[in-house]
Amino acid sequence: MKRLSSQHLRLVLLAAALLAYPLVFSGAFYRDIGVTFLLAAISASAWNIVGGYAGQVSVGHSMFFGLGAYTPLLFYTLFGWSPIAGIPVGIVFSVALAVVIGMPTFRLTGHYFSMATIAVAELIRIFVGTWDFVGAAIGLQGPAVARGWWDLTFRSELPYYYIFLAVLAVVLATTATIERRRFGFYLRAIKASERAARSLGVPVRQTKLKALALSAAFTSAAGSLYACKTGFIDPDSGFGILVSVQMVIVAALGGAGVLFGPLLGAAILIPLQTATNTWFGGGGSGLTYILYGGIIVLIARFEPGGLFELWHRIRPQRWRRAHAA
């Protein structure tokens, strides 16, 4: 009972901090970082469902992000509709794509799935860049001036912050629910040993597909939010490999397969990214990705479980030292 309430307390503190942040740090610069942080946390948490919990490592998740980003702006550009109309459509397309990719590749080894994700994301990126209907290389734009709240085009960062925070809460609540139920157990079993899972009656392929579909849906939503906020999308910002990279590294650094892992990863990487981009100017983004590459290699080599895993490994020793004296 005692442990339960300290967990609840930490959760309440976290929620309070996130709610209060843009009110305390009210400058545009800080609010912008806050929004970027939330977006990164949402995408990475979405990735986490299939990549962290189920262990199916997608390195092309930008395909879902991009679909979610393009559909709202497409509906606006074609019909003048509110971008909100495009959000569910993006989700439907993403889920369909998830099934199309998952069905053949989940029969084969994990490497095949990863290869497929990278190839399909790249395929879509290049294709979209040649298709005039969706703006080709130039991309699409959203409403320049809001016609109402439903255009989701705000001049201040504040509304975006709270909308994103709400979506993040939904993603995390869904993941937490999954963790407790059969689906979550099955995901973890598949990650640990597919063969053993199968022998216990786990419907491996269906479970993986569901995880990918759910992850795709949330990732698509993240993409839609991004498009609404920036008011602009093009093949690279929607489907580029760096979009996929960021999702993976944010989740993996904090802790893949851990509920709050992506949040921790985003809390570290987004400020870091902003810092390196500011210090090094234009060349900064190149340096950022050298750093990302290095961090990913280190995580893979030394601590695939990310910082949460590292903390759990160190912590028992601290307990022992504290009680030995």
Place this chain on the structure above:
Amino acid sequence: MLLEATNVSKAFGSFLAVSGADLSVAEHEIIGLIGPNGAGKSTFFNCLAGDTLPTTGRIVFDGNDVTRASPEAHARAGIGRTFQVPATFEDMTVLENVMVGAFLRHPHRNDARDHARRIVELTSLRPDQLGRSLGTPGRKRLGIARVLATEPRLLLLDESLAGLTPTELQEAIALVRRVHETGVTIVIVEHIMEVIMTLTKRVLVFNQGHVIASGKPEDIVRNEAVIEAYLGHGRRKRRGDTQ
């Protein structure tokens, strides 16, 4: 007959690992499968468990044809198996490991947890221990507990008692007996003769892909063909390991 395997063969390319093997198992029996390494018993076992697709033959369980059924379908039908090297879910606790099995018949978490707890008690493991921290005997017991949670009617044990100290072995044998007493039919693949002699009532002997002898354990050990298979009368060419 609970399980009826007829004329099962498995070829890997040009190599015939199992050739025309038959097995009938009645409810509540404990059957042993023995034979030297590479004799085909493990391949046959994998055919029974659904991990390997037989090239020919038919396997019928409780009236249903499971010859080409997937491992998941086997589990749902009521056939459970353990692995020689238990693939423990390392980052999950003992209880959580067993719950994965329990979820097959108990989709709701609390039911699954209660059922799993009962199974864990049966195998005297500590529910909150992390899978990763278990030693070999613990992992083997966990492997049995996990599959028990799926409430199998037929349990296939794949050399689950190897690598144990004499004390651990006695405990493991006692566990298998307890399991059998709850009404589960058991087929054991084993090298350890003590296990075969004390637990099984009927034994099938494999050599070079064929069943060369079948009968009561005490008769089998005196069977000339069986002795020759194990000790080897002259070298016979074998084209690879079927394990």
Place this chain on the structure above:
Amino acid sequence: MVFVQVITGGLLLGAIYALFSSGLTLIWGMMNFINFAHGEFVMLGMYVALLVVVWLAGGPAIFGIAAAVALAALGIVIYFSLVRHVIRGPMLAQILSTFGLALLLRYSAFWLFSSNFRSLPPNALSGTLSIGGVYLPVAQLVAGVAAIALTIALHLLLTQTTVGSKLLAVAEDRTAAMLMGIRPDRMQALAWGLSAGAAGIAGALMATAYPWSPSVGETFGLIAFVVVALGGFGSVLGSLYAGLIIGLIQAVSAYWLGAIYKDIVVYGLFVALLWFRPQGLMGKA
């Protein structure tokens, strides 16, 4: 006549695809592992060639060998420092290890060499031949032919030499190979050396005939995936056929549909393979 030109060009480039893809397929066959940084190995081979020409004024033979040796060494180092550890671990570690490496190498190259496209300065292979009305840059011809020869050489190395049979033994059954006195660790390191070396020399060959920038690694990596998937995972000979076919398909697509579509067709082929024939032409899935 233009069509013959397109076909020969496609086949010659495809030969180089075959060469570097055979390295990727070798690693798959040995260890069931995909090197996501393989394209970057090719890219680095190109820059090694450039540096050798610029600093040492070396000719094609010299920078070819330099690229092969440098990348082979890199491959072995990566095996020992990284791959050997992650191969026994979770899938996440396995995938992220070379994926992160690819990013590291790619963006380091961007930082060191900028994103400008380069070509080698004029050398022994400059110039164009005219054979029966078809214009062929000498460099393309030499590179393509050399690539085919080297791929076949790799295939022969694997199937006809003692070393090759040891490598194949480890690929087939690691434990059995150990019992026969073969050291799997050493053989796997050797495979990484061969794989990276093949990529490096393919890069050097390509540098003689086609301009490049650090961005090409990403494309070559994906092309290698497609070639390996088409030719069959683990089959060097399969890579040879598949590489030529892919080069051909790419050239014909560019000719008929336009240059921007050539990659779409190739990646689309990959997706189709996933659905209909994951084991490719000649390999095990």
